[in-house]
Amino acid sequence: MPVVRLRQTITHVVALYATPRQPRLMPRPLLVSPRIQAGFPSPAADYIEEVLDLNDLLVRNPPATFYVRVQGDSMVDALIFDGDILVVDRSLDATPGRIVVAAADGDLLVKRLRKIRGRLALCSENAARPDYRPVYLDRTQDSTVWGVVTGLVRKF
């Protein structure tokens, strides 16, 4: 699968993955254990609810969906960590409140889109770093929303 390395920036997108044309993951049966809250579920209690294909789950509109790998710590309060892979759908409208990939000053950033006193801004979410200031879209040259983040993939 092709990977594009993007220039490293303080905040975020560093690589891009092509989405497979045909899903390559084998659909996995989704096991649901309704009675178990914690501890080890008994295999006998499991039953197959449906077949889960991760592509179906994560990708709603294949030609408009991109995977990007992120770098940086500005979104840790939104549980987006350095090295995570985000699923980005470019066909969705970016509305305030959504996490977006945005182009600002030539960089691709991952931020929460907010409306602050009537102005659209890209906001970091890291309480430990108050120095990450909002980026106002009307004050930043050539800034546009690139796509809407719809999912996150992380391997342990």
Next chain:
Amino acid sequence: MVRRIALCDVNNFYVSCERVFDPRLEGQPVVVLSNNDGCAVARSAEAKALGIRMGEPWHPIGERGRGVTALSSNYPLYADMSNRVMRILSEAAPATEIYSIDEAFMDLTGVPLPTAFGRTLKDRIRQWTGLPVCVGIGSTLTRAKLANHIAKSRPELDGVFDIEALSPAACTVLLASVDVGKVWGVGRRLQAKLQALGIQTAADLRNAPKALLRSNFGVVLERTARELDGEPCQALEQIEPARQQIMCSRSFSREVHSYDELRQAVLTYISRAAEKLRAEGSVAEAVQVFVRTNAFKAVPQYARGVTVALTGSSDDTPMLAQAALRLQEGGHDAAGPVAESTAPGDAV
């Protein structure tokens, strides 16, 4: 029902792909280089404005165009982006034929407002993939292709143009403003021959006596002229994809004067082409070898290409190499400054 064909293609495709993922490149002169970083194979509008030509070896640009960003090509990325565009087109249009990596014909016959449809497609591709496209619409493939050329060259049209929306008189004025060389299927060589006959513009070609075209240039150009006039001669399904060959070529890093050196180069390229053939699981029906002098140097120019059909289809390196060398021997003796040598195999 009135036949409506649209041609949609991506502007400066490779450069546009790179820009999607690096917004810094927006508005800057950018070129994408060929496989071996030898030549510019794609140019942004800004790079074109600097006079950088298609296929131009990279070094002269370095001297001339400071501030030009040159990128190595990333074909897996371009293929992925192409798949996205083609998928969007084929999901939207009643029928689609892919013509090349960055262009496709669509049959819009029966679509109520073709221009509005074209605009919707253009906006959708821009939003979903980030790529800018132009859409040309006409009653024949040739007219659609021409309309696409107009859409691309006139910014006020905003990338979408339906040539059938013009009155016949306005259409004639438009065709008279287009060089005959811009017509689909009319190459540079053909253009020179046509000009010698006084056929300068697309309008001249349309109006030229069909018998004259057929007897001088064959039935293909006659069809082109008929298509320009709105008479469909080619169906969407008949379109041959633009690329049915594998090409391995490269500019030499310095001038080549010896026959032996040239022979080595041809062998190298033929074995690379054969590898590609095998990787694709195809076989070649014919081999073509060409050499040419550096077109960017003020020296007497030499160019020659020869093609031979293989007795049986093959993906076998020694067999292809034998054919290539046989060609080359018959092909030429004195190699001047040689700039390029190519060994494509026409895939079946």
